[in-house]
Amino acid sequence: MPWKEAHAIRSMGGGDLMTEWYRTFLVCMLLALLTTAARADCASRHLGDVRVKVAMREGAVQLAFELPQASSCLRFKSGGRLRLLNWHIHGAGRLSSAGDILQWEQPVRSFEVRVSPSALKDGQLDRTYTPVMPLGDGRALAVYSDYLLLDPAFGRTTIEFEGLPARQGLMQVGHQRLTSEDPPGFFLLGSPSVERFGDDALIVDQSLPAPLMKQIRALMDQGSRQLASLPRPGGPISILAMGGGGQGKPSWRGDVSPGLIRLGFYGQGWGSADPALARVVAKFVLHERFHLHNMRLRSGAPAGVFLLEGGADAVALGLQHQQGQLDDAAYLGQLNLSLQQCQLSTGSTLRDKEFLGGDLPYHCGLVLVSLASWAASGSVLDSRQPARLWQATLKAVGDGPYDWHDFLAAARQTAVPGRQGVIELLEQLVHDRLTLQDALAAPAWRGLLQPASQGEHEVPALSSEFASRTLMSLLERQCTGPYGFHLEDGIFTLDTAQARCKAAWPDRFPVARLNGLDFVRQGWQAAQSVWQSCKEKGEVQIADAQQARTLTLPCPDIGAVPRLYRLVPPEAPASGPT
Structure with a gap:
């Protein structure tokens, strides 16, 4: 005033x-x-050793903190915004607006926190671990250890609990201890059902349908037999197969943390005999199973996540092809779907596409590994070649980490005469010295790639994928923090409750139309419209099915709609890119 x-x-x-x-x-x-x-005060002091006793009570996680000396604050390592959602602090403690600092008016030596798993659903937050997940049978809770750790500069954390450390293979459920020095990963509270699986442990959620568990066991055994010659770093591991309940269509989510492969199955229908669903399960399980072999990616490697995830997809699809679950046409169709997804995402280089995240590392990585395999084997339908390249790569690096240099060196050693140039193109591409569009337009791919026709883009099964990819690309440029874009009861739902977005996104917005075009039935045209309107108007409009709720989203000029290419089988006439 x-x-x-x-x-x-x-x-x-x-x-x-x-x-x-x-x-x-x-x-x-x-x-x-x-x-x-x-x-x-939190930034300037080191508290010392803090002990956290963790227990499962009435379906929630109970934390009891014991401090070595009285303190009026604690600073945590990560997960602040998620902590704001589901931490219920006993007493007068309160979290900072960022969720990373817990404060009291008077210093304390001990306190308790109840962590509810109900505030978050697994898979709703893109590229963010859901910190607390209940198994469907109610016998255990999976907890991500990093969520409980103090900032290392503030103090050392020891976590004590009754349960199973999911990083050491088969063990008796009992008193366990994890510290700040242990690699982050999930541990299990309670008394989960544990089976021996070779040297490893298979942790089974009893709520999963028996036919699904039978298929999972068979797939793990298949992977063990067919990949037996591949080096596998590390010791025994735990495989957690868990259900998350929920309604709607089947969905899935997997991840690998040190010593644990997690297979999450959600929604209804997993017990059906649907062959298409069986193929989904096979690719999912075999992909995660392969991470036993390729988890030692060199930290900070350029485009490394593309090799990690795309390489696992390439081996999983190859195993399905070899078992007859995919014929040649279906196998090639999966490769082409990933190729088109990778091309349709905005961003010209792999670094741009890595920034967009989501499932792009899987799609683009699968394409890159398949192209390297084609150079080394002579046929894109040689589905054994990706595993051969991995075997040579892992054998060459021994116990050390690997990156694209090692993988492409293996491909170079066995390259078909005349295809050394293909390896050089991939080398330039993964180091961002070449755009994807320029790489695919090179004459080196003659006989493998040819321009795709408009009709191929408008297949209903692919149409909504194209629109989804385009919208996610825009969303990445508008929002930071965890968000989700997923099918919920047949409706694509945008969930930005925990994100910071430039536009005022309403929470759980049902996306049915892009620029007035049907998201599912006219997905390819909708995607083209978005690219065009971003170039000409700098904005795009999304709406619900009745167009009663609309939202105008500002967007940058993302260039011209890319020219799409497709992989062709060896016997098909192909003019090659021009």
Whole structure:
């Protein structure tokens, strides 16, 4: 308030009002100073060894913290925004607005927290581990250890619990201990059902249908037999097969943390005899199973996640092809779907596409590994070649990490005469010295690639994939933090409750139309429309099915709609890119 206005209020008998204004101002300043002082105190001190006892109670996680000395604050390592969702702190403690600092008005030596698993559903947040996940049978909870650790600069954390450390293979459920020095990963509270699977442990959620578990066991055995010659770093491991319940169509989510492969199955229908669903399960399980072999990716390797995930997809599809689950046409169709997904995403280089994240590393990586295999074997339908290249790569690096240099060196050693240039193209592509469009247009692919026709893009099964890919590309440029875009009861639902977006996204927005075009039935045209309107207008409109709710999303010029190529079988006439 300017001084002249304040003086006028006082002269009219407003002294009490002015005094109240100053009092409010001073209180606000004092609170700000206290908050700043608490943050500075947390930033400047090392508390020492903090012990966290973790237990499962009434379907939730109970945390009991014991501090070596009284403190008025704790600073945590990660997961602050998720912590704000499901931490219920006993007593007077409160979390900072970022969720990374827990504060009290008076120093404490101990306190308890109840962590509810119900605030988050697994798979709703893109590229973010759901920190607490209940098994469907109610016998155990999976907890991500990093979620409980203090910032290492503030203190060392020891986690104690009754359960199963999912990083050491088959063990008896009992008293366990993890520390800040252990690699982050999931551990299990409670008494899960554990089976021996060779040297490893198979942790079984009893809520999963028996036919599904039978298929999982058979697939794990298939992977063990067919990949027996591949080096496998590390010791015994645990495989967690868990259900998450829920309604709607089947969905799945897998991940690998040190010592644990997690297979999550959600929705209804997993017990059916649907052959298409059986193929989905096979690719999913075999992909995650292969991570036993390729998990030692060199940290910071250019386009490394493409090799990690795309390489696992290439081997999984190859095993399905060899078992007769995919014929030649279906196998090639899967490769072409990934090729088109990779081309349709915005961003010209692999680094741009890695920034977009989501499932792009799987699609683009599968394409790159398949192209390298074609150069080394002579046929894109030689589905054994990806595993051969992995075997040569892992044998060459021994116990050390690997990256694209090692993988392409293996391909170069066995390259078909005349295809050394293909390896050089891939080398330039993974190091961002070449755009994807320029790489695919090179004459080196003659006999393998040819331009795709418009009709191939408009296949209903692919149509919504194209629109989804385009929308996700835009979303990555609008939002930071965890968000989701997933099918829910047959409707594509945008979930940005925990994200920070430039546009005011309403939570759980049902996306049915892009620029007035049907998201599912006219997906290819909708995707083209988005590319065009971003170039000409700088914005795109999304709407629900009735177009009663609309949202205008600003977008950058993402260039021209790419020219799409497709892989052709060896016997097909192919003119090659022009």
